[in-house]
Structure formats: C-alpha cells, structure tokens
Amino acid sequence: EDQVTQSPEALRLQEGESSSLNCSYTVSGLRGLFWYRQDPGKGPEFLFTLYSAGEEKEKERLKATLTKKESFLHITAPKPEDSATYLCAVQAAGGSYIPTFGRGTSLIVHP
Amino acid sequence: SAVISQKPSRDICQRGTSLTIQCQVDSQVTMMFWYRQQPGQSLTLIATANQGSEATYESGFVIDKFPISRPNLTFSTLTVSNMSPEDSSIYLCSATQDTEAFFGQGTRLTVV
Numbered sequence: 001e002d003q004v005t006q007s008p009e010a011l012r013l014q015e016g017e018s019s020s021l022n023c024s025y026t027v028s029g030l031r032g033l034f035w036y037r038q039d040p041g042k043g044p045e046f047l048f049t050l051y052s053a054g055e056e057k058e059k060e061r062l063k064a065t066l067t068k069k070e071s072f073l074h075i076t077a078p079k080p081e082d083s084a085t086y087l088c089a090v091q092a093a094g095g096s097y098i099p100t101f102g103r104g105t106s107l108i109v110h111p
Numbered sequence: 112s113a114v115i116s117q118k119p120s121r122d123i124c125q126r127g128t129s130l131t132i133q134c135q136v137d138s139q140v141t142m143m144f145w146y147r148q149q150p151g152q153s154l155t156l157i158a159t160a161n162q163g164s165e166a167t168y169e170s171g172f173v174i175d176k177f178p179i180s181r182p183n184l185t186f187s188t189l190t191v192s193n194m195s196p197e198d199s200s201i202y203l204c205s206a207t208q209d210t211e212a213f214f215g216q217g218t219r220l221t222v223v
Contacts, residue, residue, distance in 0.1 A: 032210045043203050043214035044154075046112065087153065089212070096159075097142050097207045103153040 002027045006088050006102035013078055013109050021073040021105045023088030031093040033071050035064050038085045038104070047086075078109045113138050113208045117215030124222050129192045132218045134204030136185040143181060145189045146203040148217070154203065160187040194222045 003026040013019055025033065032051050036044035048057045050066040057064050061082065063074045073086055085106045089099035114137040124130050134143065143160040158166040158179055166179035181187040191198055199222045204215040 034212065036214075041201070041217070041219060043115075043117070043217040046211060046213055049211050091210060097210065097212075098144065098156060098159065099212055101154045 002090060002092050002100040004088055004090055004100050004102035006086075006105050008105060009103070010106045011108070013075075013107070015079055015109055015111050016077045018074070018076045018078070020075070021086055021107070023071040023073070023102055024069060025071070025088075025090045027090045027092045027100070029093035031091040033066055034089045034091070034099060035062075035071070035073055036087040036089070038087055040085075044087055075107070078107075080109045080111050083107055083109045112211070113140055113206050113213045115204055115206055115213055115215040117204045117218060119218055120216060121219040122221070124194055124220065126195050126222055128194055129190055130194065130220060131188050131190045132202055132204070134187045134189070134206075134215055136206045138208070139184045140206035140208050142207045143187045144205040144207075144212075145177070145179060145187070146205060148201045148203060150200075157189070157202075160189075191220065194220075196222045198222050 005024045007022045032049050035047040038044045048064040053068045055066050061076045065072045085104040087104045089101045091099045116135045145157040146154040148154050156169050157172045158168040160166050160179050160181040162181045178190045201217045201219050203217045205212050
C-alpha cells in the first residue's frame with residue numbers, strides 16, 4: 001500500500017527564516033510526486049511534479065527536491081503570504097492515476 | 112494546466128435534503144475525481160467519475176449517498192443525498208491531465 005508521511009505537521013517561521021518541509025513516501029514504483037499549496041477554505045493549488053531521484057524544481061521562494069525515499073520543499077526567506085498548508089502526493093507507476101496524499105504541513109510565517 | 116470551475120462555492124443545507132455540486136473543466140482531461148476534506152485533515156477520495164458509466168467508489172462511500180454523473184469528458188456532478196451534520200465538509204473536484212492532478216476551489220458544505 002502506498003504511504004505518504006509529511007513532517008512536521010505544523011511549522012512556524014519568522015519572515016526571512018528559511019526552512020524545509022519533508023515528505024517521505026513508500027510506493028511500488030514512482031510515477032510522480034506532487035506538491036500542492038492549500039489556503040484555508042480553498043482547493044489545493046498545484047506547485048510541482050517531480051518524476052525521478054535527483055530532480056529539482058523551483059518557483060519563486062520554493063524549491064522541491066526528490067530522492068528515492070523522500071522529497072523536500074525548501075522555502076527560502078519566506079514571507080507571510082507563504083503561510084498555507086503544503087500537501088505532498090505520490091502516484092504509483094503501473095497503476096491508476098489516483099494520487100495518495102499526505103496529511104500536509106501547516107506553515108505560518110510571522111512578519 | 113486545466114482550470115476547474117466548481118459550484119456552488121459554499122452552501123448551508125437542512126438535514127435530510129440533497130445538494131448537487133457541479134464541476135466543469137476547461138479542457139479534456141484523463142480522469143475526474145471527487146474528494147472530501149474534513150477540517151484540518153487531508154483529502155479523502157470519494158470516487159472516480161467515469162465517463163458514461165457508473166462511478167468507482169472507495170471503501171466507505173456508496174452510490175446511494177453520493178451519486179455521481181459524468182456525461183462527457185469535461186463535466187461531472189456529485190450529489191450529497193439525505194444530508195446529516197456529519198456530511199459537513201469541503202468537497203473537492205479534481206481532474207488529471209497527463210500525470211498531473213488539478214483541483215477546483217472546493218464546495219464548503221454546512222448541514223444544520
């Protein structure tokens with residue numbers, strides 16, 4: 001059974017204080033790993049897809065990296081508007097396209 | 112990327128009634144899904160909406176309670192039937208394009 005574990009559950013940062021969110025996964029062959037941002041009361045907003053170990057993708061202050069067992073979402077010099085819940089999901093190769101989601105990391109950035 | 116329009120965005124309903132949520136995608140997609148998200152929780156898959164045939168439901172969800180239609184490649188509806196306060200949640204429509212999944216803005220349902 002595919003599993004996704006995100007840590008920490010919650011993270012509080014000061015504006016400008018860089019940090020990383022972790023997503024550990026167990027899947028029988030990875031088709032893709034996804035990161036989403038979700039604001040309260042809204043649907044998840046797609047951020048990145050990573051397909052193979054060693055791959056990295058960047059968007060503004062966010063950088064996602066991937067190994068064979070985990071992914072990190074690095075947040076550099078965060079701003080209060082980066083406050084949100086960040087969700088990680090994996091899609092198994094050879095199966096359906098249904099992603100398995102983690103429980104998310106709730107990030108609060110204080111000014 | 113696909114843009115998904117979901118409506119209504121929120122509703123307050125009386126127990127025992129039903130609500131139908133609509134999901135429209137702006138381009139053809141591979142698959143469409145319906146999720147439920149309880150406050151502070153991650154996403155729980157309700158069912159996969161299949162074009163022109165019955166939806167595929169996950170364990171714990173049944174067609175009588177959550178009937179789903181998908182008459183074409185870009186449109187789907189989810190009905191929450193005979194609602195109770197326990198059905199209060201955010202309901203999300205999702206669609207995949209290639210391997211990537213996109214979401215609507217969600218429907219916040221409160222049952223009183």
